[in-house]
Amino acid sequence: xxxxxxxxxxxxxxxxxxxxxxxxxxxxxxxxxxxxxxxxxxxxxxxxxxxxxxxxxxxxxx
Numbered sequence: 001x002x003x004x005x006x007x008x009x010x011x012x013x014x015x016x017x018x019x020x021x022x023x024x025x026x027x028x029x030x031x032x033x034x035x036x037x038x039x040x041x042x043x044x045x046x047x048x049x050x051x052x053x054x055x056x057x058x059x060x061x062x
Contacts, residue, residue, distance in 0.1 A: 009035055009046070026054075 011025040027035040027046070034054035037046035049057075 011035075011037070011042075013039060 009027040009029060011027045013025050014023045016023065023039050025037050025039045025042075027037075029035055029048065031048075032051050033048040034051060035046045035048050038044065
């Protein structure tokens with residue numbers, strides 16, 4: 001995993017949040033990685049995952 005600049009990345013809030021602020025946000029970065037952060041702490045460091053690891057996570061959640 002690798003940290004990245006959370007301010008230079010466009011974020012999407014999870015549709016499972018139901019309008020609350022207690023959720024996960026994700027971002028696709030130009031480096032081909034996926035970023036994840038806690039929406040309650042948007043200025044805290046995010047975590048970057050390899051694209052394949054993120055795709056595996058998403059497919060396991062369905």
